Amino acid sequence: MAHIDFDPSTHPHRRLNPLTGEYVLVSPHRTKRPWQGQTEPPQQAGLPAYDPQCYLCPGNARAGGVRNAPYDATFVFENDYAAVLPPPGPAPPVAPHPLLTTSPVQGACDVVVFHPRHDLTLSRVALADLERVVATWCDIYARRGTQEGIEYVQIFENKGAMMGCSNPHPHGQVWSLSVVPTLPAKELENMRSYALANAGGGSPDAPKAPGGRCCLLCEYAHFEVGVAHDEGRVVYKNEHWVALVPWWATWPFEILLLPYKRHIPSLLDLSPEEKSSFAESLSNVTKRYDNLFSCSFAYSMGIHQRPVPLRADASPDDDVAHLHLHFSPPLLRSASVRKFLVGFEMMAEPQRDLTPEQAAQRLRAVPEEHYLDASSQGSTRVRSEAN
Amino acid sequence: MAHIDFDPSTHPHRRLNPLTGEYVLVSPHRTKRPWQGQTEPPQQAGLPAYDPQCYLCPGNARAGGVRNAPYDATFVFENDYAAVLPPPGPAPPVAPHPLLTTSPVQGACDVVVFHPRHDLTLSRVALADLERVVATWCDIYARRGTQEGIEYVQIFENKGAMMGCSNPHPHGQVWSLSVVPTLPAKELENMRSYALANAGGGSPDAPKAPGGRCCLLCEYAHFEVGVAHDEGRVVYKNEHWVALVPWWATWPFEILLLPYKRHIPSLLDLSPEEKSSFAESLSNVTKRYDNLFSCSFAYSMGIHQRPVPLRADASPDDDVAHLHLHFSPPLLRSASVRKFLVGFEMMAEPQRDLTPEQAAQRLRAVPEEHYLDASSQGSTRVRSEAN
Ligand SMILES: [Zn+2]
Numbered sequence: 001m002a003h004i005d006f007d008p009s010t011h012p013h014r015r016l017n018p019l020t021g022e023y024v025l026v027s028p029h030r031t032k033r034p035w036q037g038q039t040e041p042p043q044q045a046g047l048p049a050y051d052p053q054c055y056l057c058p059g060n061a062r063a064g065g066v067r068n069a070p071y072d073a074t075f076v077f078e079n080d081y082a083a084v085l086p087p088p089g090p091a092p093p094v095a096p097h098p099l100l101t102t103s104p105v106q107g108a109c110d111v112v113v114f115h116p117r118h119d120l121t122l123s124r125v126a127l128a129d130l131e132r133v134v135a136t137w138c139d140i141y142a143r144r145g146t147q148e149g150i151e152y153v154q155i156f157e158n159k160g161a162m163m164g165c166s167n168p169h170p171h172g173q174v175w176s177l178s179v180v181p182t183l184p185a186k187e188l189e190n191m192r193s194y195a196l197a198n199a200g201g202g203s204p205d206a207p208k209a210p211g212g213r214c215c216l217l218c219e220y221a222h223f224e225v226g227v228a229h230d231e232g233r234v235v236y237k238n239e240h241w242v243a244l245v246p247w248w249a250t251w252p253f254e255i256l257l258l259p260y261k262r263h264i265p266s267l268l269d270l271s272p273e274e275k276s277s278f279a280e281s282l283s284n285v286t287k288r289y290d291n292l293f294s295c296s297f298a299y300s301m302g303i304h305q306r307p308v309p310l311r312a313d314a315s316p317d318d319d320v321a322h323l324h325l326h327f328s329p330p331l332l333r334s335a336s337v338r339k340f341l342v343g344f345e346m347m348a349e350p351q352r353d354l355t356p357e358q359a360a361q362r363l364r365a366v367p368e369e370h371y372l373d374a375s376s377q378g379s380t381r382v383r384s385e386a387n
Numbered sequence: 388m389a390h391i392d393f394d395p396s397t398h399p400h401r402r403l404n405p406l407t408g409e410y411v412l413v414s415p416h417r418t419k420r421p422w423q424g425q426t427e428p429p430q431q432a433g434l435p436a437y438d439p440q441c442y443l444c445p446g447n448a449r450a451g452g453v454r455n456a457p458y459d460a461t462f463v464f465e466n467d468y469a470a471v472l473p474p475p476g477p478a479p480p481v482a483p484h485p486l487l488t489t490s491p492v493q494g495a496c497d498v499v500v501f502h503p504r505h506d507l508t509l510s511r512v513a514l515a516d517l518e519r520v521v522a523t524w525c526d527i528y529a530r531r532g533t534q535e536g537i538e539y540v541q542i543f544e545n546k547g548a549m550m551g552c553s554n555p556h557p558h559g560q561v562w563s564l565s566v567v568p569t570l571p572a573k574e575l576e577n578m579r580s581y582a583l584a585n586a587g588g589g590s591p592d593a594p595k596a597p598g599g600r601c602c603l604l605c606e607y608a609h610f611e612v613g614v615a616h617d618e619g620r621v622v623y624k625n626e627h628w629v630a631l632v633p634w635w636a637t638w639p640f641e642i643l644l645l646p647y648k649r650h651i652p653s654l655l656d657l658s659p660e661e662k663s664s665f666a667e668s669l670s671n672v673t674k675r676y677d678n679l680f681s682c683s684f685a686y687s688m689g690i691h692q693r694p695v696p697l698r699a700d701a702s703p704d705d706d707v708a709h710l711h712l713h714f715s716p717p718l719l720r721s722a723s724v725r726k727f728l729v730g731f732e733m734m735a736e737p738q739r740d741l742t743p744e745q746a747a748q749r750l751r752a753v754p755e756e757h758y759l760d761a762s763s764q765g766s767t768r769v770r771s772e773a774n
């Protein structure tokens with residue numbers, strides 16, 4: 001057998017996601033195959049700044065008749081169709097068989113409107129507006145996370161008609177639950193195992209969790225920022241935050257955004273400077289996404305952190321979480337070609353063709369200025385400068 | 388606090404999927420909310436029996452110029468754009484950090500064309516055709532599963548433009564890999580744990596695995612067929628097979644199809660009668676799906692079983708697998724309303740509104756005759772008979 005050199009952009013291989021303990025199958029040689037799947041119409045442009053039919057615009061009526069405040073910054077309200085309900089809930093029934101157990105769950109679902117303007121997105125608002133969004137997330141995490149019975153506060157955004165989100169008004173959601181949901185629970189468990197398995201180890205210069213313990217994400221981010229910029233997976237980096245396409249990314253242009261200079265368990269542990277550079281990162285990442293295919297880029301975003309703010313009875317183990325954001329966008333190749341997790345991926349294991357390194361390279365190459373701003377000044381000039 | 392009786396069709400709760408160890412959040416009270424998401428155009432009808440542009444039709448040329456045989460039953464060929472490649476593969480590189488390990492993977496990807504007719508689906512072909520599909524799956528599992536280095540044979544079908552599958556010609560795929568992929572590996576691990584935890588236990592009348600060991604799926608199927616038909620989750624049942632909406636279903640109309648009379652690890656363990664009733668089940672389930680919204684229903688289907696045919700060096704533990712099929716359809720409410728796994732579901736935990744019991748009730752209520760056959764004889768008559 002002739003010796004073949006391994007080329008990560010040619011040879012199929014698997015990569016382990018250490019946060020979930022699950023693999024992704026990488027088939028980079030397939031990026032050459034012709035596209036035969038479904039395309040989606042590009043996002044509509046030219047929305048009004050105010051839409052009288054939008055249930056999120058200031059002063060408008062929502063389902064059930066409640067009227068939104070005439071807000072001028074961010075706006076939070078409880079979802080009229082919450083997936084969970086506040087306590088008290090009924091006692092679950094006795095299971096007719098041990099395999100058919102009903103687990104109780106209570107909580108609250110909030111909607112966080114990011115901006116009064118119907119036609120803006122996180123990629124289009126001013127930095128001061130993004131700082132207000134960060135402040136609102138901090139507030140709601142502190143408020144919901146200290147309510148009786150709440151064990152996890154899940155902040156997320158679901159953006160774009162392609163993601164099943166019909167209302168383009170910029171908004172996200174916060175589901176606060178009496179249980180830690182499956183994915184963050186699995187991530188926390190794996191971060192705990194990592195800290196135990198690497199006790200006293202890890203990179204000497206990587207940040208450490210309290211007690212000198214090893215943090216999976218501090219270790220990982222520290223490694224990635226040290227890789228030569230043109231070769232690695234880092235898309236953007238500032239004083240405190242790094243955005244990268246993780247080694248184990250499932251989605252073509254998936255991004256992990258996290259603080260890399262010190263171990264930060266939750267939003268409430270951020271300094272004012274770290275909050276400002278968080279807002280800057282959000283602006284940079286969402287602009288790059290829009291610029292990739294010159295469209296309002298669809299994604300699901302979620303914040304993972306310490307389940308709830310630190311309690312008086314916390315164990316040292318509760319510091320295991322490291323604040324991070326996942327961006328999972330379904331787009332692939334163009335504004336209208338959608339990635340589906342189906343067939344083999346649904347039945348066996350996620351699979352990707354474009355490698356994370358190739359995706360990062362493309363995300364690094366786009367201009368940092370939003371294409372809609374650039375085009376008003378002559379897009380050719382701005383684009384050639386940035387490349 | 389007033390006592391409230393738990394109502395599974397009203398109160399939010401969680402259900403554990405024992406095959407994966409993951410939860411689904413059930414929010415049945417939300418089925419009343421208005422729909423605000425994306426709709427998809429219904430599948431096109433009126434396809435030709437032969438399409439000169441189709442790369443799967445008999446005698447046509449595929450990418451790369453290879454020409455299909457003029458087949459008249461099923462037809463198998465190796466995918467021209469396989470996600471994995473046959474051995475030998477290069478040695479994976481030394482990991483620059485323990486978190487960035489590259490795992491090698493080799494294998495083969497086959498396409499299984501179910502029928503020469505371009506315009507048919509599994510729901511529309513004759514029973515004899517379905518028996519040929521089952522026989523072809525058995526053959527390919529036996530052939531690929533005994534090849535050097537193959538550790539798992541994943542048979543699946545990805546049907547419908549809504550699932551990213553653009554070619555309506557009836558076909559599925561088989562990916563044979565040098566590793567057991569994440570999801571079946573997790574299911575097998577949980578089935579193994581279940582057998583250990585329930586050693587000497589389980590229902591006395593449920594089938595048992597060799598050595599009298601307890602099988603998670605034998606136990607579960609045995610319980611479900613015993614529930615009063617109108618109240619439970621069973622959709623269809625014949626002499627050997629049961630189709631049900633599992634207690635822990637993620638997708639609105641998800642179905643688990645499995646043999647319930649005895650412990651059957653793989654396709655190769657089926658008797659001729661069990662193969663015939665398997666073909667009947669496939670016909671019944673796919674017809675019900677089409678009839679639900681009078682459209683060619685989109686789904687991903689996967690067969691899970693013993694990873695590869697029993698080897699001479701097998702341990703008794705290798706009998707833990709129990710043959711089963713997952714059907715995961717994205718449709719919800721109508722032919723054009725699609726369910727997305729996004730936002731909270733992607734970042735935290737799957738969530739469903741319609742309960743599995745409600746979904747099973749709807750799937751039981753549809754006629755067993757395909758709507759396209761029924762309408763040619765007068766759809767009103769046929770439909771009223773079946774309800
Ligand atoms: Zn996470």
Ligand SMILES: [Zn+2]
Pocket residue numbers: 406574691711713
């Ligand atoms: Zn399975």
